[in-house]
């Protein structure tokens with residue numbers, strides 16, 4: 594029977610379903626130096642973001658029976674995809690399972706930045722009552738949200754923002770004109786940067802210089818709110834911190850960081866940063882949907 598390794602956890606119902614289907618399922622996280630050899634004994638491995646499947650692991654795994662790597666989630670920056678596929682190991686993702694959870698967290702950070710929710714809670718837990726400091730809130734309604742990367746997550750955030758009375762400007766290398774309406778328009782990156790009150794980043798991890806850097810921040814409106822739930826590599830954190838300190842950026846909501854876990858204390862402790870430790874996809878609903886998609890991929894691959 595087919596053997597499946599789950600390294601970073603999987604929804605309980607999905608685990609039960611796989612076992613009912615007859616798969617032998619092992620749940621075990623391996624340190625990098627042991628992963629390649631371990632993979633030789635499995636037909637498929639299911640990872641989230643913690644396990645990195647690199648060339649050295651694939652070189653060992655391809656000598657065994659590994660045929661498939663499933664990334665529960667979207668970003669595959671923890672897997673050397675092209676190398677795996679060159680060596681006959683397919684890589685699959687669960688594309689839409691967590692999109693709504695991520696869009697909701699981006700929206701939560703927008704509210705948090707508009708009303709200082711995260712930092713005000715922190716201050717109250719220290720026994721303070723800083724009504725004046727946190728009293729200069731703004732509303733989302735009537736503002737313009739710029740969404741960079743209008744794919745699965747960007748569109749869901751755009752829909753929610755429109756329902757809240759926001760205007761949405763989207764910048765994407767691919768445009769779907771059917772989405773355009775009174776409250777949603779495509780724009781160039783320059784137009785989006787110049788016209789948005791809130792900017793939320795939803796592209797994949799982009800190669801080269803971070804998209805959000807000194808030059809792009811300089812083009813933004815004064816007092817813009819910036820949200821990143823995409824990948825930390827898309828943002829120059831030093832440039833963002835400087836912009837928070839100068840007031841160019843009013844507040845930032847961050848779920849992803851250049852280095853994870855992040856040790857950028859100046860950024861994390863900044864009074865106008867709302868931050869979460871890469872949990873945008875971590876909801877019960879998303880885990881359930883990821884589990885369902887993983888089961889479907891395994892059934893299809895192994896004909897069960």
Ligand SMILES: NC(=O)c1ccc[n+]([C@@H]2O[C@H](COP(=O)([O-])OP(=O)(O)OC[C@H]3O[C@@H](n4cnc5c(N)ncnc54)[C@H](O)[C@@H]3O)[C@@H](O)[C@H]2O)c1
Pocket residue numbers: 666667668669688691692695741742743744745746747764765766767795796797798799822823824848849871872873874875
């Ligand atoms: N924080 C989290 O836990 C979490 C969870 C899931 C996904 N993500 C991240 O969210 C991001 C978006 O995921 P998605 O499912 O919406 O992906 P998607 O592929 O559906 O959408 C990404 C969009 O970005 C566009 N794009 C690509 N390069 C671009 C560029 N240079 N400029 C402008 N647009 C560009 C694409 O055309 C696409 O429409 C990814 O970075 C993913 O890793 C984060």
